[in-house]
Structures are given as structure tokens and as C-alpha cells.
Amino acid sequence: MNTIIMIAAVIVAAGIFSSVLYKKSVVDKKIEDLNNLENSVEQAKVKAQKIEKRATFDAESKAKEITIKAKETAYKIKEDAEKEIKLAKNEINQKENRLIKREESLDSKLDRIEAKTVEINNYEKKLNLKESEIEELKQKQELELEKISELSKEDAKNILLDKLKDDLTHDSAVMIRSFEHKLEEEKDRMTQRILSTAIGKASAEFVSDATVSVVQLPNDEMKGRIIGREGRNIRTIESLTGVDVIIDDTPEAVVLSCFDGVKREIARSALEKLVNDGRIHPTKIEEAIKKATKEVDKGIREAGEHALFELGITGVHPEVTKVLGSLKFRTSYGQNVLTHAIEVGHLAATLAAEIGADVKLAKRSGLFHDIGKVLTHETETSHGLLGAEFLRKFGEKDLVANGAESHHHEVEFKCIESVLVQAADAISASRPGARRETLNTYIKRLEELEAIASSFEGVDSSYAIQAGREMRIIINPEIISDDKTTILSRDIAKKIEETMQYPGQIKVTVVRETRSVEYAK
Known part of the structure; x- marks a missing residue:
């Protein structure tokens, strides 16, 4: 029994001891964990201190860097401001210098103006003296003229007035005659208007087209x-x-x-x-x-080239082509001269082909037969002779020139082709409606009016306008003064009255214009 109790006590004691040992090991483990935790805390504290130190260092470095950049920016701004101030000062100095120079220039100009004013005053005094001297000379000359002519100033004035009165009487008579004929003219004009309106509905225009x-x-x-x-x-x-x-x-x-x-x-x-x-x-x-x-x-040259192309003519001098094209703007008795020349070329070539003559020569002579009409304003020679001379000058054959100079029987025919040109010219001119006699007479009258005006000294150019009812005359202002324009217009009108026959009246307008041109630089 006691043994059992002892065994039991031993077992209990062993259980208690093992329990104590287990608790001890648990306690030791917890103590070890606490020690490890304390070490970890210490390490964390050390690491935190390091991080704090590094953060403090970085913050200080960043602050220093920002401070340096701020100082650099401030320095740059200050430097730019100083440059701008310096430039502004330089500009102000330049403006001050320019103002000083301008003031000096104005002062010198004022000095020159004052000098000129004094000079002008001196000239005025001299002019006044000269005027008084001229007046004295004039009076002396008048006295001498009175002695020489045995006429007083009043007598000479009366003679001039009498002459002027006679001229005015003539002008008055002309005006009276014009007024006397006004009613007759108005009556005739109304009759002509009625007739022309009726005729115009059934007839082609001639003068108006030209x-x-x-x-x-x-x-x-x-x-x-x-x-x-x-x-x-x-x-x-x-x-x-x-x-x-x-x-x-x-x-x-x-x-x-x-x-x-x-x-x-x-x-x-x-x-x-x-x-x-x-x-x-x-x-x-x-x-x-x-x-x-x-x-x-350019159009004149193209017209000449077109005429040559239409007739198939080549090898023509450029100057001849140009003059030929000018015929486009000329008329003969209402007929366009270039159209007439082309027609004569075709007709002459057709006639030549019919009788077996030289077709090319007839065609060329026919086209060029009236080329002298462009040159007639330069001389009084007939257009046939002028055209022949012109054609020979620029390399055309003698037989071609003969067609021009012989088509009005001024020179003998040298070949049958020239005879054909003369016949073709007559055919083209005589066909119904080709020409009108009144237009040529009308143009000659206008040319004569311009020639009369251009014959006076100082006339630069003259133009017959309003169908010959008005002369517009441009004069040289350096030769003809304003006072002389009236006399010139009267002299031209008198010469027209004395040398020409015309219906109604012709208005003579003299234009004197002075131009002053300057260029702004």
C-alpha cells in the first residue's frame, strides 16, 4: 500500500516536475522573445535615427540648392534690369543728341531765312527804283513817239479804236448773217432729219461706220x-x-x-x-x-500678217507688213482700204489665172497697189508713186512696184500683171455700194482744217472734231501766252474763212495748258 502510495507520489512528483520544466521552457522562450523584441525595437530606433538624420541632411541640401537658385535668378533679373536701364539711357542720350542737332539746324535755317529776308528787301528796293526808271523811260519814249509820228497819245488811241471798231463791225455783220440764216437752217435741219430717218431704215451706213x-x-x-x-x-x-x-x-x-x-x-x-x-x-x-x-x-501688224496669210504671200519685209496693216484704219470713199487691197489681190490673181499670166506676181501687186495711202500725209506726192518708192526701198521687185505706180496711169505699164491690177482695182471700186464720194471729200476737208491750224507758230497739235464743226488746237505754253491765245484763235478762224468753203460755222478752240511735275523721294 505504501509502495503504491509512493509510486503514486513519485508519479505525481514527476508530473509536477515535468509540468514545472515545461512552464520553465515556456517562460524561457517568452523571455527570449522579449529579448528579441527589445533588440528589434533598438534596431528600429537606430534605423529611425538614421532616417531622421538623412532626411534632415536632404532637407538642408534642398534648402541650400533652392537658396542658390533663388540667388542666381535674382542676380539674372538684376543684370537684365541693369541692361535695360543702360539701353534706355543710351536711347535717351541719342534722342537728346538728335534734338540738339535739330535745334542747331533750325537755328541755322532761321539765320538763312533772315538773311534771305534782308536780301529780298534789298531786291524790292532795287525793283522799285527800276520801276520808277522804266516809267520815266516810258514817258520819254511816248514823248519822242509823239514828236516822230506828229500824233498825240489820244490821236493814236483814237486811230486804234477806229480800226478795232471796223473789225468789230465786221464780226457783228457775220453774227447778224448767221442769225438771219438760223431759221432757214433750222427748217432745213428738220427736213433733213425727217428724210434721214426714213432713208436710214432702208440703207446701209457709210460715214458713221468710218x-x-x-x-x-x-x-x-x-x-x-x-x-x-x-x-x-x-x-x-x-x-x-x-x-x-x-x-x-x-x-x-x-x-x-x-x-x-x-x-x-x-x-x-x-x-x-x-x-x-x-x-x-x-x-x-x-x-x-x-x-x-x-x-x-500690235493689231496693225497682225492685220498685215493676216492679209498676207489670206493671200498666201511670203517673204515680205516687216516694215511693209506694218504699213499694210495700217490700211485697216483707212477708208477711200467709204470703202475700207485693206479689204479693198485684199479683194484686188484676189481679183488680179483670178484674172491672171484666166489668161495664163503670173498669178503670184498679180496677187502681190494687187495687195500692195494702195500701200502708199498710208504715207500721203508726209508729202503731196500721189499715193501710187509713194507706194512704189516705198516697196522698192524694202526689197520688193520692180514689177510689183510698177503695179502700185501705174494703176492710176501715172507711169506706163511694164507687164501684163500691172494692167490686171489696174482692172481689178476698177472692178473692186465700181461694184454697187463699194464707195461713196462724200466721205472722201469730207475727210479731205478735215485734213485741210488741221493743216491750216498746224501752220501757225506755237501750235503743237490740232484736231478736227465734231465732224469738222470744231477745231481743238493744243499750243505750246512756252511760246504762246494767255493773252495771245485769243488773238491766235481769231487769226485761225479768219484764215479758215478766207481759204475754205464749208456749210454752217466752225468753232475754233485754243487750249493752253501748263503742267508742273515733281517726284516725292
């Missing part, structure tokens, strides 16, 4: 711009071209009237350019007329 061109306008407002302020634009166009610009009630149209076809074509082309451009003033008008003149010259 002397009138119509320029279409975009609107009627353009008419006022063509006329210009106080009529300066229309006067410039008429004086530069020699064409009469007629602006009437015709809607959206302007009529150009002139017997010279080249002048009228230049005016028409220039006016169309001005209307399309919209800017119309004297300077622009001059530019447009110059450009139109070049274009018309």
Missing part, C-alpha cells in the same frame, strides 16, 4: 467719272487722242467720233481699259492711251 465707235458702259454713273471734275478727264482724253467724246442721253454708252481710224481705235481701247479698271484720272488716262497705242500697233 468715223464713229461706241463704247458700252456698265452703268450711267460711269459717264460722270469719264467727264471728271470740271470736265478735266474728258478734256484730257480729247486732247491726247484727237477724238471727240460724245456723252448724251444714250443709256450706258459713249460715242467716239473721229475721221482718223487709228486715233479712234486708240481712244476706244483706252476708254474700255479705263472703264474696266474703274480708276479714271489724267495720269491713268495717259497710261491707258500709251498702252492702247502699243496694242493698236
Whole structure:
């Protein structure tokens, strides 16, 4: 029993001991864990201190870097500000220097002006002395003239007044006669208008086709711009071209009237350019007329080339081609001369082919037979002889020139082709409606009017406008004064009265224009 108790006590004691040992091991493990935890805390504290130190160092470095950059930026701003201040000071100094120089220049100019004023005053005094001397000389000369002529000043004045009175009496008589015929003229004009209206519905136009061109306008407002302020634009166009610009009630149209076809074509082309451009003033008008003149010259050459191409003629000198093209703007008794020349060429070639003559020679001679009509304004020689001389000068064969000089029987025929040219010319001119006698007479009268005006000294150019009812004369302002223009217009009118026969009356207008041109640089 005791043994069992002892065994039991031993077992209990062993259990207690093992339990104590287990608890001890658990306690030791917990103590070890606490020690490890304390070490970890210590390490964390050390690591935290290191991180804090590094963060503090980085913050200080960043602060230093920001401070340095801020100082650099401030220095740069200060440096830029100093440069701007320096530039502003330099600019102010330059302006001050310029102002000083300008003041000095103004002072010198004022000094010169004062000197000029003194000089002008001296000149005025001298002029006053000269005027008094001239007046004394004038009085002396009048006294001497009275002694020489044995007439007093009053007597001489009365003689001049009597002569002027006679001239005025003549002018009054002319005016009275014109008024006496006015009623008759008005009656005749009404009759002619009625008859012409009836005839015009059944007949083709001749003179109007040769002397009138119509320029279409975009609107009627353009008419006022063509006329210009106080009529300066229309006067410039008429004086530069020699064409009469007629602006009437015709809607959206302007009529150009002139017997010279080249002048009228230049005016028409220039006016169309001005209307399309919209800017119309004297300077622009001059530019447009110059450009139109070049274009018309080009058109003349093209017309000559077209005529040669139509007849198949080659090997022609360029100058001959140009003069041939000019025939496009000439008429003979209402017939276009270039069209007539081409027709004569065809007719002469056809006749030559029929009789077995030289077709090419007949064609060439026929085309060139009236080429001298372009040159007749330069001399009084007939157009046939002028044309032959011109053709020989530019390398045409003698037989071709003979066709021109012999077609009016002024020179003997040298070949059968020249005879054919004369026959073809007669056929072309005599066919019904080809020509009209009154147009040639009309043109000759206009040319004679221009020749009379151009014969006076100081006349630069003259133009017969309004179908010969008005003469527009441009004079040289350096030769003819304002006072002499009245005398010149009267002298021209008297010469026209004495040398020409014409219906109605002719208005003579003398234009004296002074231009001053300067360029702004």
C-alpha cells in the first residue's frame, strides 16, 4: 500500500516536475522573445535615427540648392534690369543728341531765312527804283513817239479804236448773217432729219461706220467719272487722242467720233481699259492711251500678217507688213482700204489665172497697189508713186512696184500683171455700194482744217472734231501766252474763212495748258 502510495507520489512528483520544466521552457522562450523584441525595437530606433538624420541632411541640401537658385535668378533679373536701364539711357542720350542737332539746324535755317529776308528787301528796293526808271523811260519814249509820228497819245488811241471798231463791225455783220440764216437752217435741219430717218431704215451706213465707235458702259454713273471734275478727264482724253467724246442721253454708252481710224481705235481701247479698271484720272488716262497705242500697233501688224496669210504671200519685209496693216484704219470713199487691197489681190490673181499670166506676181501687186495711202500725209506726192518708192526701198521687185505706180496711169505699164491690177482695182471700186464720194471729200476737208491750224507758230497739235464743226488746237505754253491765245484763235478762224468753203460755222478752240511735275523721294 505504501509502495503504491509512493509510486503514486513519485508519479505525481514527476508530473509536477515535468509540468514545472515545461512552464520553465515556456517562460524561457517568452523571455527570449522579449529579448528579441527589445533588440528589434533598438534596431528600429537606430534605423529611425538614421532616417531622421538623412532626411534632415536632404532637407538642408534642398534648402541650400533652392537658396542658390533663388540667388542666381535674382542676380539674372538684376543684370537684365541693369541692361535695360543702360539701353534706355543710351536711347535717351541719342534722342537728346538728335534734338540738339535739330535745334542747331533750325537755328541755322532761321539765320538763312533772315538773311534771305534782308536780301529780298534789298531786291524790292532795287525793283522799285527800276520801276520808277522804266516809267520815266516810258514817258520819254511816248514823248519822242509823239514828236516822230506828229500824233498825240489820244490821236493814236483814237486811230486804234477806229480800226478795232471796223473789225468789230465786221464780226457783228457775220453774227447778224448767221442769225438771219438760223431759221432757214433750222427748217432745213428738220427736213433733213425727217428724210434721214426714213432713208436710214432702208440703207446701209457709210460715214458713221468710218468715223464713229461706241463704247458700252456698265452703268450711267460711269459717264460722270469719264467727264471728271470740271470736265478735266474728258478734256484730257480729247486732247491726247484727237477724238471727240460724245456723252448724251444714250443709256450706258459713249460715242467716239473721229475721221482718223487709228486715233479712234486708240481712244476706244483706252476708254474700255479705263472703264474696266474703274480708276479714271489724267495720269491713268495717259497710261491707258500709251498702252492702247502699243496694242493698236500690235493689231496693225497682225492685220498685215493676216492679209498676207489670206493671200498666201511670203517673204515680205516687216516694215511693209506694218504699213499694210495700217490700211485697216483707212477708208477711200467709204470703202475700207485693206479689204479693198485684199479683194484686188484676189481679183488680179483670178484674172491672171484666166489668161495664163503670173498669178503670184498679180496677187502681190494687187495687195500692195494702195500701200502708199498710208504715207500721203508726209508729202503731196500721189499715193501710187509713194507706194512704189516705198516697196522698192524694202526689197520688193520692180514689177510689183510698177503695179502700185501705174494703176492710176501715172507711169506706163511694164507687164501684163500691172494692167490686171489696174482692172481689178476698177472692178473692186465700181461694184454697187463699194464707195461713196462724200466721205472722201469730207475727210479731205478735215485734213485741210488741221493743216491750216498746224501752220501757225506755237501750235503743237490740232484736231478736227465734231465732224469738222470744231477745231481743238493744243499750243505750246512756252511760246504762246494767255493773252495771245485769243488773238491766235481769231487769226485761225479768219484764215479758215478766207481759204475754205464749208456749210454752217466752225468753232475754233485754243487750249493752253501748263503742267508742273515733281517726284516725292
